[in-house]
Amino acid sequence: MxxxxxxxxxxxxxxxxxxxxxxxxxxxxxxxxxxxxxxxxxxxxxxxxxxxxxxxxxxxxxxxxxxxxxxxxxxxxxxxxxxxxxxxxxxxxxxxxxxxxxxxxxxxxxxxxxxxxxxxxxxxxxxxxxxxxxxxxxxxxxxxxxxxRTTARRATGTATRAAVAVPVSYAAGRRLVTFLVAGQEYALSLDAIREIVLAPDDLTQVPGSDEAVRGVMAYRDRLLPLLSLRVLLGVGAAAETGRTVIVTAVRGVIVGLVADSARDILTVDPQRVEPAPKVLSARAGGEARIQEIYRSSERRLISILVTEALFREDVMQKLSQATAGATAIGKAVTNTQTAELRFLVFRLDGNEFALPIDAVGEVARVPDQITRLPKTPKFLEGVINLRGAVLPVIDQRRRFDMAPSDGGASRRLVVVTSQDHRAGLIVDGVTEVLRCSAEAIQPAPDLTGDALSLVGSVINLGGAGRMVLLLDPAELLSRAERGLLDSFNRTPSAKGGRPSAQ
The missing domain is CATH 2.40.50.180 (CheA-289, Domain 4)
Known part of the structure; x- marks a missing residue:
């Protein structure tokens, strides 16, 4: 120039x-x-x-x-x-x-x-x-x-980050993350999972390693060993193509468990959890163990794994040697875990959004049958009966004035609770459970205007050149829409069964 x-x-x-x-x-x-x-x-x-x-x-x-x-x-x-x-x-x-x-x-x-x-x-x-x-x-x-410029602006800095940890009033329950391995659905406790990420296309191989070790990948300034769940569970290892990595700690060592794909986050009914039959409690060699079986209301049988029993003792010794110092790092991560936040990341119209994990009750498939209600906003798809309680279902694309979805098997229902309201949000797909430090949360710029109340913060993953818009569960619905949901809480049908469509 x-x-x-x-x-x-x-x-x-x-x-x-x-x-x-x-x-x-x-x-x-x-x-x-x-x-x-x-x-x-x-x-x-x-x-x-x-x-x-x-x-x-x-x-x-x-x-x-x-x-x-x-x-x-x-x-x-x-x-x-x-x-x-x-x-x-x-x-x-x-x-x-x-x-x-x-x-x-x-x-x-x-x-x-x-x-x-x-x-x-x-x-x-x-x-x-x-x-x-x-x-x-x-x-x-x-x-x-x-x-x-609007007169009501969010505070920046620490106050903005504090707003991320929204107190939630839904009934606390045990939550599972489910995933597919060779067509079978398994689960781990959400508390045991640090993060869910995608493995790179090219993995660094470890010469002379156990057959369960697929390789290593860079992860948060460390090398993360990746272990095949197909091999550990003894199911179709030869056909493995999965790239979903479930990051967890096994006896103090941070490892990545490779599954075919992540599926849902469920809040389980304790009455539907049963001890695994003794014949399944241990396989030959003891490398794969199922702790419990969860019978979902959709008649799905989900095998609940326990990470401590996934590996043989000799495999764990090799892992400890191959990741020298990983135990100390893992303890350091655990000690600083209170400074980290977890979010559920989902897609809408090609964009990434996140919600605090504590505001998410569960993630499930979009039901085939949704009871529509007359004289309700266009984005309210209707209601469903979710384990005896009436749950309003909202098409989040319509709520955000986006183009309608053409449907698809990847769509999910994210059950969100904020203060006194509980609703299911239809999203294009759930991608991961993201863990990040509070420092990665930045206030949204002022130019977002009225949308600032909805998207008050941005998860800025600068190292990956990626940003995720962080939604405020309390602001997902307008005042009028919250009033509509209040009507579900006031009606006797909200305690169970179908609502009246009068």
Whole structure:
């Protein structure tokens, strides 16, 4: 980009948008970068294209086309983000960056700017360059118009992070994470699972290791040994293609158990849990043991594993030797566990969202039969009978004004409890149980506007170049919608059976 002698005038960064040439004062620009993946905020102002991770900092991205009342277009190789510095950075999405110009103040026309301004344009002047007439945008005025600041703002810093640990009033119960191994459903206690992640395509192999060891992967500044549940359980090891890694601690050693896929999170009815038959309590060699069997209300039989009995003693000795120091690290992680938070991550329309794990009662398949109710909001799919209690079911895509889903086997029902309300949210799919430190939770930028009450924080996984929007369970429903759910709590049918559809 050509530069000029700054002593003879002000410098401007020029760019193109919708075929027009615009400029902003160069001193306001901290950098220009290529377009990066965006985390889209539901129900945010139209001009907010999303949030991006700029070297560990969450930055809102505003579309110049939208700010000027024009339609956005698909990102191209020439698209750029013009990052404006200051106390609250914001990035402008432009079609193309043109040049860096130095313009004498005498050549900036103010009166002509008013006459040449098109609808929705707010200009600080115009000037002539070699490539044509350039309009100086009043960015502050455009942003103020598109994102009017609300009077109610969340506190930032520690107060924002504290809001993540939302107290939940649902009936506490034992919770299991279920997963598939060779077509059979197994489970571990949620308390025993540190995280659920995906294994990389290429694993580092360990020469001379036990056949159950699939390799090692990088995990949180350490090497994580991966062990095949198919081998440990003696079921179809040759056909293994699973990449779902369940991170847990076995006798103080942090390991990853490789399953075919994660399935659900369930709050179990203790009356449906039975001790495993003695014939299943130990296999030859004792390397795989089933502690209990859970009979779900859907007639699913789920085998509950106990991690301490998964491995032979000689395998554990090899693991301890191969991961020297892992025991000490594991104890350190356990000691600092109170500083870590856990979240359930799910997908909606290609975007990632999270809820505090303590606000999630369970995750289950979307039921085939949902009783619809008349004169209710369009996003309320209806109600179901979940173990004798009436549960309202909400289509979260509709709730967020997203395009309807085409259905699919990956859809899940996430049962969420907030204060006095309990509802099932239909989501596109559940991806993982994420553990992160409190420092990874950052306040959402102010430009999210009214959506700030819904998405008050962002889980910023800077090292992975990834952001997850953290939803506030207390704000998932509007005041009117919470009143609707209150009606379920007040009716006798809420205690059991089907509600009246009068």
């Amino acid at each position: 050509p530069d000029h002698d700054a002593e003879h005038g002000a410098r401007y960064l020029t760019f193109r948008s919708a075929g027009r040439l615009y400029a902003v004062i160069a001193d306001k620009v901290s950098e220009v970068v290529r377009m990066s993946p965006l985390a889209r905020v539901p129900q945010a102002p139209k001009s907010l294209l999303g949030l991006t991770n700029l070297r560990g900092t969450v930055v809102p991205v505003a579309g110049v086309r939208s700010l000027l009342g024009r339609s956005e277009i698909a990102v191209s190789d020439r698209s750029r983000l013009v990052v404006l510095g200051g106390a609250t950075p914001v990035a402008l999405a432009v079609d193309e960056v043109a040049s860096l110009e130095t313009v004498d103040a005498r050549h900036v026309k103010l009166a002509e700017a008013d006459m040449s301004a098109e609808a929705d344009e707010q200009l600080d002047g115009i000037f002539q360059t070699r490539t044509g007439i350039t309009k100086i945008l009043n960015i502050d005025a455009l942003l103020a118009r598109a994102f009017p």
